Amino acid sequence: MKRRNSGRWLGIAAASLVAWSAPKAARAQTEPQSAVVGGVEIHADQLEYESGKQLLTGKGRVAVMRDADLLRADFVTFHTDTQDALARGNVVLERPGSLWRGEQLKYNFNTRLGDFGSFEYFADPYYIRAKESHQVTSNEFVMKKAVFTTCEGDRPLVYMRAREARIIDDIRLRAKGVWIFLGPLPIFYTPYLAKRLDSLGWEFIPGRSGRSGYFLLSAYTFPLTTNLLSTTHIDYRSKRGWAGGQDFRWGRFGSTPRGLLTSYYAADKKPFKDDEEEEEWGQLVDNDRYRVRLSDIRSFSARDYIITEGNYLSDPRVIEDFFNEEFRMQSQPENRISLIHRGDRYTASIALNKRLNDFFSNVNRLPEARLDIPRMQLGDTPFYYESFNSAAWLQKEYPKGFETNNYDSIRLDSSHMVYYPTRHFGFLNITPRGGYRATYYSKTYETTYVTNQAAIMESNVIVGVTNTVEEQVKEGSGLRNLYETGVEFSFKAFKVLHESPIGRDFQGLRHVVAPYAKHTYIPEPNLRPFDLPQFDAVDKLDRRHDIFFGVRNKLQSKRRTTAVIPIQAQEPDALDLLLPQPSGLRVHDFVDAGVFTTYRIKRYPNEKEFSGVFFDARLRLVDWLPIDAWATLDPYEGEFTDARVEVAWWNLEDSSRLSIQYLYRKDKRNQVSSELSLFPYDRWSFRVYTRYDLELSELEEQGYFVEHKTSCLGMGSGYKKVGEDDQIWFQVWLTAFPKSYIKMGL
Known part of the structure; x- marks a missing residue:
């Protein structure tokens, strides 16, 4: 009863709106008329209201809207009490994620149900046509003699034809009696098909390989959520057998979080291509071959992010055999977690690196914390300062069966350098520097030599005495002190070769020459590399006295930024001010060439003067x-x-x-x-x-x-x-x- 009264009042309101708009229509026949009834907006070239039937009739460019639903047609009758609509002629129904086209439609804006009849429907990326259809619930269509394709036009190159199909939530398909056609040729039949319309579904790659024989690689891909994609692999190789795997991918390139979790297993009947390879790798490789990989990057803010990379393998050759392109990029996968924070004037991080497979060598970092301060000015003084600091428990692990013993040490490393840049004669840059680096090791090696006397025996009789030297290595802790001084020289000279435009995109031409030299002196530290456990370049630091010098030559011009530049342009430098500065131009290097070497003032044995x-x-x-x-x-x-x-x-x-x-x-x-x-x-x-x-x-x-x-x-x-x-x-x-x-x- 309340519903009927409500409809009557809505009808009166609609009639008032139509009556109000009629005089305007008389003055301008092309201006559309409008009405609002129970949250439904109706626009048409002509609107008529029958109060006794509570019926609005729209003719010409009719649009009926409620929330996100939009119905367009040449002719629409709309019941104001029940919100039933009957549309005819060029009917289009737009709803979130879908687009329906047909010649006639019965649709209820309250229940969002309808009888669609013969229609065309778009559920991205599929175009759908059906001879008969109706909507059984607010989120489910039933169709008869339906055709699904991603091709536009009336003659699709590839399509599916189903005897009956249901679309649920505009994204899930359940179909019976499905044929897949390539042009006019039917190539596959299945009595039942269930898939998501936004997923790739099955894909196949057949072929032949001398190593694997005939093969069929297959994958089924579908989204679990809007941000999580699943891919299932089922592969067969005639010489090597069955294999399979499961991948999960989340996020998109350039955004966070993003990453993947992949697994793969192969029951490899032929892991070696010949007897020679089996003899070399037979102890490490068997028929059960697998890999698991996790890769993830996610940010907590614009300054904080975490990177995770994990790999677990059955043997050292599984990546090369089954994921060759990946092997070329990285022959030994890493296992690490890094948490990084970027401040205004520093970068702080903590990283964990651990070997998971004992057939690889690795330096474990359990963990390693770093604090890096790039070169920065000290207040208003002319001095600049930079610092690199780390603290780590390091473990050097060799492959299983290797004769060398593993070793470990706690290492605390702190490097500090002060620069004093100066400019002389208006062109010469001279920058003296001085610094100190302290590195603490919980384990060091102290080598001593002990001379012992030994008797010389002949026929159980002492006939003499000789001296023997015994090398003894004693472990302990130590602090390595490393001092460094030096000075850097550089300047830039140029000659303007041409000031006028060059072609359409360039302005001017100049030659820039920039010689430089860097002198470094590090006296012999109290602990040498042979006294220390070796993990990375930090442990190899030793006395040094050399001059590194070279020269760069550039041939430069100015380029209009509107030009097509496939290679990233370079940022302007101080010399840009020496050329005319038309707006919209930036420096472009036609040629950027350099030559450099190092002269060793003090050398090690067998070391030459020049590198x-x-x-x-x-x-x-x-x-x-x-x-x-x-x-x-x-x-x-x-x-x-x-x-x-x-x-x-x-x-x-x-x-x-x-x-x-x-x-x-x-x-x-x-x-x-x-x-x-x-x-x-x-x-x-x-x-x-x-x-x-x-x-x-x-x-x-x-x-x-x-x-x-x-x-x-x-x-x-x-x-x-x-x-x-x-x-x-x-x-x-x-x-x-x-x-x-x-x-x-x-």
């Missing part, structure tokens, strides 16, 4: 051809001991790229690698990778990949050969989802 001569160069003459080079020259042998050169060609229009890298290390490596990527964002894309050994004159590695993408479907195939092992595979994916969560470590 190697080091070179580095960075060329950015044009955007599409970046060049980088590094090299070390032995000045006494007159030959390079190592070198690396990287050259890349970019097509700025389609992002195609060719890169060539030369890598040389004396007596170890002399190789050229190249990678060509063509049209990576076009429908057809190609990639070729090679690595060639110049010493052996053989191709060490090669890979060829081709991809074809439509508006909704991607297809790819690849061939890769490393040494004697070759691999070939094929992949299909929906472009609405990430390409793959399968790692191609075969």
